[in-house]
Amino acid sequence: MLLGKVVGTLVATRKDEKLEGLKFLVLQRLDINGRPMDGYVVAADAVGAGLDEVVMYATGSSARQTVLTDRRPCDAVIMAIVDTWEVGGDVKYQKV
Amino acid sequence: MLLGKVVGTLVATRKDEKLEGLKFLVLQRLDINGRPMDGYVVAADAVGAGLDEVVMYATGSSARQTVLTDRRPCDAVIMAIVDTWEVGGDVKYQKV
């Protein structure tokens, strides 16, 4: 999994019928130190994430393993809101 | 999912029989701000997208989860036409 920050939202009314009810959030990718890095992903939200929250997302077929995304044409899902992570003993991120 | 702009079409008459009836569109990838970036993808169209429209596409096995692409040798599908997305409070794209 990779880490991202919820920086935006996306609205699409005309879409495959299997996508009805999914909420799409725009994620800015974060590096191992929690700094923004190049690259983004639009992910379905399985956990009720909010703007500016740091999340963990899964891609590929694993993105369809939540109850919300099961059998849907969705290749990225937010499956956890991060509380904290540390690297080498340093806290790189702490949810406030 | 990632975002792309429909910039072209592709025709292939000689193809695997399972691909009959699919329409293939050429997508220019867009960055988080809606600007064209390097990279393209040819995607099957599951939503009736038109030229110049901004779309969201799914890749990998998730691309086979629409009714149109089910069990077909297709690894990218347009599964939504984007109305709008915003990042950091700024509208990055608005369908006209």
Add this chain to the structure above:
Amino acid sequence: MLLGKVVGTLVATRKDEKLEGLKFLVLQRLDINGRPMDGYVVAADAVGAGLDEVVMYATGSSARQTVLTDRRPCDAVIMAIVDTWEVGGDVKYQKV
């Protein structure tokens, strides 16, 4: 899917038994304008492509969705021979 040009062939007699009968072609990747770009892939041929033909290929589990590649350890398949594609109104490639 991405686009490639058939530039070569590959022979392997010692291989997993499930691969018997597959033909492997070497593809040079093409960019959106039909120009060669870095990167290649060896793909199974599901459509009888020939040298110098421009083809569309699928990767990952989607590469196993043709009759020829079903349940085989193959992650790239040529699933169409391209007749033409155009971008922004310009014909970028036309099969002769």
Add this chain to the structure above:
Amino acid sequence: MLLGKVVGTLVATRKDEKLEGLKFLVLQRLDINGRPMDGYVVAADAVGAGLDEVVMYATGSSARQTVLTDRRPCDAVIMAIVDTWEVGGDVKYQKV
């Protein structure tokens, strides 16, 4: 599979229900010589890896093939703790 060093841990209490009980570790990717390289991944731990250990991880749907990760929205799993690897006759890493 690729190689990584366990450099940290990640805690997420609000997550998809299918993730309950999984332990998430932060991996620094290693190159073929065992040196740290750009890139990280957060992986579920299927083998009881500890800090500073060098591990092998699998991604994509293969990450769901351990008993621990079966049918979970998880796209990276530590499936082995590396004892040693050698390249060109040189031992590049030896677990102590």
Add this chain to the structure above:
Amino acid sequence: MLLGKVVGTLVATRKDEKLEGLKFLVLQRLDINGRPMDGYVVAADAVGAGLDEVVMYATGSSARQTVLTDRRPCDAVIMAIVDTWEVGGDVKYQKV
């Protein structure tokens, strides 16, 4: 599929139980001309490849389609030993 040269071996005694019996080889990636390029992969060996042999490997779920790797947490498999490949009429590699 991509091409690689077997340059090393990897030993891991503590691993997911489903990996018992698999042999892991370290592959140096090769470019279309058979020259070493950046990047490596550790792959399960389904064909009895030896050191210095040039092989073709499959990744992702396709890596689980050999008898040896079926349902195992393995995302790369050597599925063929290459005899020869040619590009543009030139033999780029010939097994001796």
